[in-house]
Every structure is written in C-alpha cells, then in structure tokens.
Amino acid sequence: MAQFSLAELETIIDQRAHSGDPESWTAKLFAKGMDKAAQKLGEEAVETVIAAIRGDRQALVSESADLLYHWLVVLGIAGIPLDDVLKELEGRTGRSGVAEKASRPKG
Ligand SMILES: N=c1c2ncn([C@@H]3O[C@H](COP(=O)(O)OP(=O)(O)OP(=O)(O)O)[C@@H](O)[C@H]3O)c2ncn1[C@@H]1O[C@H](COP(=O)(O)O)[C@@H](O)[C@H]1O
Numbered sequence: 001m002a003q004f005s006l007a008e009l010e011t012i013i014d015q016r017a018h019s020g021d022p023e024s025w026t027a028k029l030f031a032k033g034m035d036k037a038a039q040k041l042g043e044e045a046v047e048t049v050i051a052a053i054r055g056d057r058q059a060l061v062s063e064s065a066d067l068l069y070h071w072l073v074v075l076g077i078a079g080i081p082l083d084d085v086l087k088e089l090e091g092r093t094g095r096s097g098v099a100e101k102a103s104r105p106k107g
Contacts, residue, residue: 006068010082013072026073034077041070 016026029037044067051059075082092100 006072006082009069010072010076013069013076017076029070029073030077034074037070037074037077041067041074044070 013026016024017030019027021027029040044063048060048063048067051063072082075085
C-alpha cells in the first residue's frame with residue numbers, strides 16, 4: 001500500500017504553485033494559467049487512453065500519475081479543493097451509475 005495520498009499531492013502543488021522556483025513545473029503551469037494547464041490535462045488524458053487501449057500496464061500506471069497530477073493542478077487553478085470532488089463522490093455512493101443516469105431529467 002502506497003504511503004502517499006492525493007491530499008498530500010494537493011498540498012505539495014499548493015506549496016509549489018506560487019514558489020517562484022524556475023525549476024518548478026507546477027509554478028510554470030500556474031503562471032501560464034488555466035488554458036495551458038487544461039491543455040496539458042487533455043494531453044495526459046489522451047496518453048492514458050492510448051496506454052489503456054494498447055494494454056500497456058506500465059504506461060497506464062505512469063500516464064495515470066501524470067493525469068492525476070495535472071488534474072489536481074487544474075483544480076488548484078480553478079480554486080476547487082480536492083475535498084469538494086471527494087464529497088461529490090461520497091454523495092454518489094450507494095447508488096448505481098445506471099440508476100443515477102435513468103433518474104436524470106429527460107431533455
Ligand atoms: N507528480 C508530478 C508530476 N507528474 C508529471 N509532472 C511533470 O509534467 C510535465 C509533463 O510534461 P510533458 O508533457 O513534456 O511530459 P510527457 O507527457 O511525458 O511528454 P511527452 O512524452 O508527451 O513529450 C513534466 O515536466 C513532468 O515532470 C510532474 N511534476 C510534478 N509532480 C509533483 O509535483 C511536485 C512538485 O514539482 P515541481 O513543481 O516541478 O517542483 C513533485 O515533487 C511531484 O510530487
């Protein structure tokens with residue numbers, strides 16, 4: 001079991017975001033803003049999809065880590081705490097995805 005959590009990564013990202021460290025990728029992304037960070041998130045999502053379709057387990061693990069890191073950066077730039085997403089997921093527990101979709105208003 002990994003001794004690391006997304007909450008810890010969120011804290012690191014928060015600390016690095018405005019560090020002004022020229023070596024910090026996080027600081028670079030925050031300085032460039034949402035458009036660039038969201039673009040990187042999209043690229044990592046596509047790379048994750050490709051790894052999944054190829055059945056490349058090692059690449060899928062690595063690309064998933066890139067994806068989660070860039071997702072947290074995008075959440076950080078948007079000012080949305082990870083906890084908001086976890087609460088949203090928490091609210092969905094105990095209900096199947098198919099039942100939830102069927103209950104959506106038609107339109
Ligand atoms: N988890 C990550 C993490 N994952 C990916 N990356 C960076 O994201 C960038 C992705 O750039 P690229 O698109 O070039 O990478 P790529 O998709 O592999 O590139 P191609 O193969 O497509 O060319 C690289 O610079 C990676 O190093 C990350 N940068 C930082 N972190 C975490 O954030 C912490 C602080 O990092 P800094 O802000 O850089 O100090 C680190 O200690 C880590 O814990």
